[in-house]
Amino acid sequence: MAKVSNRFLFQLHGWFSLPVWLIFCIVCLTGTIAVISHELTWLTNPASRALNPDALPEKTMPELISIVEKAYPTAKVSTAMNFEDYLVNAVIFTDTDKPVAVAYVNQYTGEIQEINQGMTFINFMRSLHAWLLFPWESNYSIGYYLVNLMAFVMLGALITGLLVYKKFWRSFTQPKLRVDQGKKTVLADLHKLAGVWSIWFLIVMSATGLWYLIQAVLWHADYTIEEHPPLAAISELPASSNKMTTEVATDSIPSISSAPPVSLANALEITKQKFPDFKSSYIMPIEHNRDTYKLYGEGDFIFYDKYAYGVTVNQWTGKIESVREPDEMTTLQTLSHIANPLHYGTIGGIWTKIIWFLFGVLLTGMSITGFMMWGGRTVRAARNTDVKSNEQEVV
Structure with missing residues (x-):
C-alpha cells in the first residue's frame, strides 16, 4: 500500500475546509445584502414607502397604533416600530384570524398600506445572516454560534494576510493590478488590494462578531445584560x-x-x-x-x-x-x-450604509478570489503529483 504523502494530507485538509469557506462566503454575502435590506424593500415594495406629497407632519406612534386598533377592533397590538424616514412604520398585532400580522402604516398620511402575515425580506436577510435560519432552542441557536465563530476566521485571515504580504502599505500609495499577466496574477492582485483597503472594515467586523459571540454565550448562560422592566405595584x-x-x-x-x-x-x-x-x-x-x-x-x-x-x-x-x-x-x-x-453601518444613515455595502462586496469578493486561488494551487499541485508519479513508474 502506497504511503500517504504530507502534501496529499495538506490538500485533503484544504478540501475539508471547504464548508468553512462556504459558511464564511454566505455570511459575508448575506450581511452585505442585509445592510441595504431596508433600501431594497423600498425599491421592490411600493407599500413600504412612506410617501408624503402634501408635506404632512409625522404622526406619533400611539396615533398609528390607534389607527390599526380602529381598523381591526378585535386586534391586540404588541409592538410598533419605526425604521427609516422613507419607510412606513410597522405595527405588529394579533387578531382572531391573524396569529401574527404586521400593518404597514404611513406615518404621514395614517394610511394602512399593507398587512403582512409572513416573514418580511428585512427579517429574512437579518435572520439568514445572523443565524443561518437554524432553529432556536430555548435561548441559543447553533447557527448563531457558527456565524459568530467566523469572526475568528476573519481575524485570522487578516493577521496572516498582513504577515504574508510584506510592505502591504504600499497598496495605499502604489496600487498594483496586473491585468496582462494571466488569471493567477489578476486574482492575486485583486485579493491583495481588496484586503489592504479593507483592513479597517475587517477589524470592525471581527470586533463586532466577537462581541456577538460573547453575547451568545451570555444568553446561553441565562445572564441578563439588561434588567427586565419592573411591574406596577x-x-x-x-x-x-x-x-x-x-x-x-x-x-x-x-x-x-x-x-x-x-x-x-x-x-x-x-x-x-x-x-x-x-x-x-x-x-x-x-x-x-x-x-x-x-x-x-x-x-x-x-x-x-x-x-x-x-x-x-x-x-x-x-x-x-x-x-x-x-x-x-x-x-x-x-x-x-x-x-x-x-x-x-447605520451610524450615518444612507451614506454609511453605502460605504458598508461597498466594503461588504469587497469582503465577499475576497472570500471568492481567495478560494479560487487556493483551488488553483490545489489543482496544480495534484497535477504535478500525478506527473511525478507517472515519471517514476516509467523509470
Whole structure:
C-alpha cells in the first residue's frame, strides 16, 4: 500500500475546509445584502414607502397604533416600530384570524398600506445572516454560534494576510493590478488590494462578531445584560383590580379590566419630558394590569442604536419606573447598543450604509478570489503529483 504523502494530507485538509469557506462566503454575502435590506424593500415594495406629497407632519406612534386598533377592533397590538424616514412604520398585532400580522402604516398620511402575515425580506436577510435560519432552542441557536465563530476566521485571515504580504502599505500609495499577466496574477492582485483597503472594515467586523459571540454565550448562560422592566405595584392598582389580584394565585397576572388613567400618548409625553430629543423607534403597549408602557428610541449619541434610550411608565400613576440611557449603561450594555450600528453601518444613515455595502462586496469578493486561488494551487499541485508519479513508474 502506497504511503500517504504530507502534501496529499495538506490538500485533503484544504478540501475539508471547504464548508468553512462556504459558511464564511454566505455570511459575508448575506450581511452585505442585509445592510441595504431596508433600501431594497423600498425599491421592490411600493407599500413600504412612506410617501408624503402634501408635506404632512409625522404622526406619533400611539396615533398609528390607534389607527390599526380602529381598523381591526378585535386586534391586540404588541409592538410598533419605526425604521427609516422613507419607510412606513410597522405595527405588529394579533387578531382572531391573524396569529401574527404586521400593518404597514404611513406615518404621514395614517394610511394602512399593507398587512403582512409572513416573514418580511428585512427579517429574512437579518435572520439568514445572523443565524443561518437554524432553529432556536430555548435561548441559543447553533447557527448563531457558527456565524459568530467566523469572526475568528476573519481575524485570522487578516493577521496572516498582513504577515504574508510584506510592505502591504504600499497598496495605499502604489496600487498594483496586473491585468496582462494571466488569471493567477489578476486574482492575486485583486485579493491583495481588496484586503489592504479593507483592513479597517475587517477589524470592525471581527470586533463586532466577537462581541456577538460573547453575547451568545451570555444568553446561553441565562445572564441578563439588561434588567427586565419592573411591574406596577399591586397597591397602585384600582380597588377592583387590586381585589381581583388578591383572589387569584400570586403568580398569575390579571388581565386589563378597565382603561388605565395614563394612556400610551401620555406615556410618550412623559418620556419626552425626560429626554427632550427622544425619537421613538420601538413601543410596547400594556398587556395586563401590572404591565408598564415600554418606549425605546434614539437620542443624540450617533454611535448608539435606535433603542439606546428607554423609559417604562406606570399606567396607573404616570411614574417612570425605569430609565435606559447611554450615560448610565454598564460596559456590557454599551457594547450591546453600539455593536449593531458598527456592524450594519447605520451610524450615518444612507451614506454609511453605502460605504458598508461597498466594503461588504469587497469582503465577499475576497472570500471568492481567495478560494479560487487556493483551488488553483490545489489543482496544480495534484497535477504535478500525478506527473511525478507517472515519471517514476516509467523509470
